[in-house]
Amino acid sequence: MANTPVKTFKDAGHLLRLATVFLVGIILFLVARALLVPRSFGQYGHYRGNAIAEIAAHPAVFAGHQTCETCHSDVLEVKQKGRHARVNCEACHGALAKHAEDPVSVKPEKLQAAVLCVRCHQANIAKPQQFPQVDAVEHSGGAACDLCHRPHSPAIDSGKSQ
Amino acid sequence: MNLTRRRLLILLPAAAIAWKHILAGTPEAAPNYKMTEHWWGMLMDITKCIGCGNCVRGCQTENQVPDGYYRTWVERYHVEGWGSENPKVDSPDGGKHGFPAGNQIGGKNFFVPKLCNHCAESPCTQVCPVGATFISPDGVVLIDPTYCLGCRYCVQACPYGCRFIHPQKQTAEKCTLCYHRITKGLTTACCESCPTGARQLADLKNPQDPIHEFLRTHSIQVLKPYMATNSKVFYNGLDGSVR
Amino acid sequence: MPLVDGFMYPNEVELQWSVLIVLYPYLTGLVAGAFILASLERVFRVEAVKPTYRLALLTALAFLLVAPLPLQLHLGHPERSFEMYLTPHRSSAMAMFGFVYLWYLMAVLVVEIWLDYRRDIVLLSQSSHGWKRVIYRVLTLGSDNISERALEIDERVGWLVTVVGIPSAFLLHGYVGFIFGSVKANPWWSTPLMPVVFIFSAMVSGIAAVMLLYMFLNWLRRVPIDMRCVDTVARYLFYTFIIDFSLEMLDLIHRIYEADESFRSLDFMVHTRLFTSQVIIQILAGTVAPIGLLALTQVLKLPEAARKFIYSLAGLLTLIGIFAMRWNVVIGGQLFSKSFLGYTTYKMAFATREGLLVAIALSILPLIILGVLVKLLPPWPEKDAMLAPQPPL
Numbered sequence: 001m002a003n004t005p006v007k008t009f010k011d012a013g014h015l016l017r018l019a020t021v022f023l024v025g026i027i028l029f030l031v032a033r034a035l036l037v038p039r040s041f042g043q044y045g046h047y048r049g050n051a052i053a054e055i056a057a058h059p060a061v062f063a064g065h066q067t068c069e070t071c072h073s074d075v076l077e078v079k080q081k082g083r084h085a086r087v088n089c090e091a092c093h094g095a096l097a098k099h100a101e102d103p104v105s106v107k108p109e110k111l112q113a114a115v116l117c118v119r120c121h122q123a124n125i126a127k128p129q130q131f132p133q134v135d136a137v138e139h140s141g142g143a144a145c146d147l148c149h150r151p152h153s154p155a156i157d158s159g160k161s162q
Numbered sequence: 163m164n165l166t167r168r169r170l171l172i173l174l175p176a177a178a179i180a181w182k183h184i185l186a187g188t189p190e191a192a193p194n195y196k197m198t199e200h201w202w203g204m205l206m207d208i209t210k211c212i213g214c215g216n217c218v219r220g221c222q223t224e225n226q227v228p229d230g231y232y233r234t235w236v237e238r239y240h241v242e243g244w245g246s247e248n249p250k251v252d253s254p255d256g257g258k259h260g261f262p263a264g265n266q267i268g269g270k271n272f273f274v275p276k277l278c279n280h281c282a283e284s285p286c287t288q289v290c291p292v293g294a295t296f297i298s299p300d301g302v303v304l305i306d307p308t309y310c311l312g313c314r315y316c317v318q319a320c321p322y323g324c325r326f327i328h329p330q331k332q333t334a335e336k337c338t339l340c341y342h343r344i345t346k347g348l349t350t351a352c353c354e355s356c357p358t359g360a361r362q363l364a365d366l367k368n369p370q371d372p373i374h375e376f377l378r379t380h381s382i383q384v385l386k387p388y389m390a391t392n393s394k395v396f397y398n399g400l401d402g403s404v405r
Numbered sequence: 406m407p408l409v410d411g412f413m414y415p416n417e418v419e420l421q422w423s424v425l426i427v428l429y430p431y432l433t434g435l436v437a438g439a440f441i442l443a444s445l446e447r448v449f450r451v452e453a454v455k456p457t458y459r460l461a462l463l464t465a466l467a468f469l470l471v472a473p474l475p476l477q478l479h480l481g482h483p484e485r486s487f488e489m490y491l492t493p494h495r496s497s498a499m500a501m502f503g504f505v506y507l508w509y510l511m512a513v514l515v516v517e518i519w520l521d522y523r524r525d526i527v528l529l530s531q532s533s534h535g536w537k538r539v540i541y542r543v544l545t546l547g548s549d550n551i552s553e554r555a556l557e558i559d560e561r562v563g564w565l566v567t568v569v570g571i572p573s574a575f576l577l578h579g580y581v582g583f584i585f586g587s588v589k590a591n592p593w594w595s596t597p598l599m600p601v602v603f604i605f606s607a608m609v610s611g612i613a614a615v616m617l618l619y620m621f622l623n624w625l626r627r628v629p630i631d632m633r634c635v636d637t638v639a640r641y642l643f644y645t646f647i648i649d650f651s652l653e654m655l656d657l658i659h660r661i662y663e664a665d666e667s668f669r670s671l672d673f674m675v676h677t678r679l680f681t682s683q684v685i686i687q688i689l690a691g692t693v694a695p696i697g698l699l700a701l702t703q704v705l706k707l708p709e710a711a712r713k714f715i716y717s718l719a720g721l722l723t724l725i726g727i728f729a730m731r732w733n734v735v736i737g738g739q740l741f742s743k744s745f746l747g748y749t750t751y752k753m754a755f756a757t758r759e760g761l762l763v764a765i766a767l768s769i770l771p772l773i774i775l776g777v778l779v780k781l782l783p784p785w786p787e788k789d790a791m792l793a794p795q796p797p798l
Contacts, residue, residue: 011555014523014548015562018516021546025511029490037491038309046494047296051306052197058342061224062351087357091216095223095351119260120214120357126238126261126271127212131358232415251412251746276414285590291500292488311488312481314421315499321590323414323743327421332481389589405744 082153203394220355246403279393411747425475438611459784592667670745691726
């Protein structure tokens with residue numbers, strides 16, 4: 001029998017149905033895509049633009065030395081003259097944004113000189129040679145560091161401990 | 163402390179207001195922070211690092227980093243003679259509590275702090291299948307925790323081992339360069355805690371930033387330069403044995 | 406053995422990709438391999454393997470349906486996995502793979518199976534009862550046309566689909582190889598050979614799987630095995646295996662010769678933590694032994710029973726060997742530190758979401774699905790008396 005275009009078309013009807021199923025699938029996918037992709041996606045690049053603001057909105061836990069210095073300028077004055085001039089407040093006192101927010105009810109913890117000072121100044125072969133380091137036991141025989149050194153200005157001949 | 167009561171009464175409200183103002187800033191919303199004006203990086207001075215671990219602890223405090231995972235960590239190297247291909251390296255708990263005085267005698271010893279290098283051509287952002295990790299317009303590689311699937315491809319792709327999967331959130335996590343701080347004019351928690359200034363935040367787009375002069379006058383390296391990731395963490399005094 | 410030997414970056418100690426990620430390339434490999442075997446008959450007119458044609462297609466489908474499951478179970482947030490289709494990151498091989506998978510499943514495999522089975526589906530929709538009838542009616546898509554001309558069209562289109570399907574099958578599994586091979590941070594993975602090795606090992610595993618399934622199912626049905634078919638399949642398995650082995654040896658020799666920065670660390674790893682799975686299981690038992698056994702059947706004239714035994718043994722060893730290969734790539738690539746100064750250990754859990762139990766279950770599931778498919782769409786032309794004899798091809 002002659003394969004006229006009409007006959008071929010009729011005999012390919014099932015393929016048309018298959019194609020329709022695929023087309024419906026693709027359309028459903030595109031609709032889902034339009035509905036589900038977050039609005040800010042693509043704003044700055046291939047990511048959710050709002051993510052940047054969300055990440056930036058996290059609360060700070062360290063106050064930053066500038067904030068400490070607005071109230072404690074007297075300490076700053078002492079520190080600036082000594083070897084700990086560039087050591088930030090919270091490097092020793094810990095994170096204190098909560099204290100900066102509510103200085104009256106949130107007080108910083110009392111520091112243990114024996115633990116704190118040793119962390120930086122205990123002699124270790126891997127520390128830079130010129131960094132001041134001692135063997136704590138040999139150096140003070142177990143006495144607390146702040147007996148002789150004022151933490152804010154550690155040089156010994158700068159007056160008695162506060 | 164020499165604060166008189168009177169002085170305190172004046173300073174306290176002023177400080178509280180100043181702090182709230184700092185906290186209120188958000189990028190684009192804050193009039194003084196524009197993302198396109200910044201390109202963040204960091205300077206690491208190996209000659210100054212004393213391995214105290216302040217940075218690791220500070221980062222954990224600031225960012226609620228879970229125990230056993232590290233957004234930043236410190237490694238200690240011990241190199242004998244010319245054996246730069248066989249260093250002995252350790253990092254007990256990431257260096258969080260400093261390093262025990264080792265029994266090494268002689269050789270070359272030093273500390274190397276590490277963190278995400280915020281690569282300008284990062285392989286981690288390249289492989290993320292959905293766009294959950296990306297580099298912000300101001301040069302910080304960030305992770306969107308609400309979009310991340312936790313497929314771990316980015317963790318595999320990072321040559322520096324700076325990424326991990328948060329055990330509870332089950333999404334990828336890493337150093338964000340304290341994005342929430344630097345966009346408010348503060349420095350990162352690790353730089354704030356570092357007692358020797360070994361770590362310095364750097365804004366490469368700021369002509370006044372001291373990094374430009376430093377890069378010009380010192381021998382600087384990045385980690386694994388052959389990976390060509392365009393890393394933005396610059397190391398001064400980095401030894402050839404560092405992996 | 407301590408957890409960590411030497412130094413690892415602190416975040417590297419825990420493995421990221423578990424046994425499920427070993428299983429996943431194994432399953433897609435079987436799919437690609439089974440499909441290539443099917444295409445041998447359809448496109449390359451290797452008439453001898455015709456008895457395995459339909460079985461190979463159904464095998465491919467069964468494994469392809471299960472393949473996404475290990476991935477879903479491994480994700481930290483499987484409920485977000487659709488994001489890969491909504492906002493695929495075009496630079497990510499993993500994202501693009503989502504579409505390759507979808508393309509292969511829908512536009513190749515499902516279409517090809519439908520076209521080849523359409524006549525049977527229509528006849529079964531008329532002759533069966535109850536819920537089976539409903540299934541068949543749905544599968545006909547409402548068309549009852551199985552005239553000679555319609556079937557001729559099906560044959561032509563099916564041929565075209567197979568032709569498109571061959572590079573699609575290569576793409577399907579080559580992509581998985583590329584997902585590993587493109588990670589410059591990992592020297593165990595990063596090589597341009599990775600996609601090629603994956604493709605050929607996929608073909609080996611797929612051909613072996615279909616050969617074993619064909620022999621097993623015929624034994625189960627107490628139907629004589631077409632030895633001409635199985636001999637031919639085994640011969641193709643043998644050739645493909647030679648190529649696969651050569652590629653893997655090339656990679657190995659190249660590494661040993663160049664001995665770059667990573668070599669010492671990787672070499673040590675292969676000799677210690679990876680020795681059993683790499684040297685004993687993958688290379689010796691899983692590659693050299695089956696190649697040797699198959700070579701015997703090519704060189705000697707062995708009786709049928711001996712050949713059946715050797716094919717079964719070689720097939721089984723092959724499947725184990727290729728699984729070991731996936732294990733060595735995925736797990737091996739995470740056992741050593743990127744500092745090249747240390748090693749960690751993989752602690753495979755048993756009854757957790759990513760544990761051994763789940764891996765075993767996911768390996769058995771495709772066989773169950775295959776069982777259902779074989780019942781629904783019988784690949785055996787002589788079984789069902791309801792079906793009229795097939796038109797000559």
